[in-house]
Amino acid sequence: MGEIKKLQIAAYGDAACVDKLLSKISAMINPSTYSLTYKAEYGSADETNASDPTMVFTGMGDSDLNLDLLVDGTGIIPIPDKQTVDGYINKLRDVMFSYQGDKHRPNFLKISWGDFVYRGVCTSVTTNYKLFNPDGSALRAEVKLVIAKSLDFKTKKQKEKKNSPDMTHIRTVKAGDTLPMMAYRIYGDPSYYMEVARINGLSSVHAIRPGDELYFPPLKKG
Structure with missing residues (x-):
């Protein structure tokens, strides 16, 4: 019998x-269940005097992985690295939420379990404490995780296979490039640079370096 693979x-x-x-x-213990939620967003067609609505697809909405992990310190199963329940939970929170100072955001996550792979960002961690030692320290807890699906721009573009000039663009910053200059090349108007900076999570419009890859989405003009 092969070794049991743990969710990572x-x-x-x-x-x-x-x-x-x-x-x-x-x-510590593989979950007994997990749930995946996928959402699509629709809007009503812009019609006058319509007898019934017609829903028009506008894009994919937020998709979530809901995962419950049990942490048990009763000794039935050893906690990795001889940690306490609280120590394991603190490490788990650190993995989920550590703040990247250079990126001004928490970590990106990859959840793997067998053939199941899910990439995203953690939106919430809820810990329910179930059992305690006489000194009040945690002996058993259930940690509820919500991970919102998130793909990088390059993978998303390849997946969508959209080649229209009005669709998504990925551009690599070259020496001498500025954000207004790159916005002008894509949109014919340098004034879109602030929106591009916001969408790419840049702390400043000057926070680009040669080799960086930037996402230029379809934008409404005028």
Whole structure:
């Protein structure tokens, strides 16, 4: 009988969860269930005097992985690295939520369990304490995680396979490039640079370096 594979949560510094592994943690006990929620967004067609609504697809909405992890310190199953329940939970929170100072955001996450792989960002961690030692320290707890699906721009573009000039653009910053200059090349108007900076999570319109990849989405003009 093969070794039991534990669910693993890995934190990355890059949105693709490929190059910059920061930390990782394995589930103490594999979950008995998990749930996936996928959402699509629709809006009513802009019609006058319509007898019935016609829903028009506007984009994919937020999609979530809901995961419950049990942490047990009764000794039935050893906690990895001889940690306490509180110590394991603190490490788990650190993996989920560590703040990247250079990126001005928490970690990107990859959850792996067998053939199941899910990439996203953690939106909430809720800990329910179930059992306590005589001194009040935690002996058993259930940790509820919500991870919102998030793909990097390059992977998303490849997945969508949209080649229209009005669709998404990924551009690599070259020496001498400025954000207004790049916005002008894509949109024919440099004034869109602030919106591009916001969408890419830049702390400043000057916070670009040669080699950076920037996402230029379809934008409404005028």
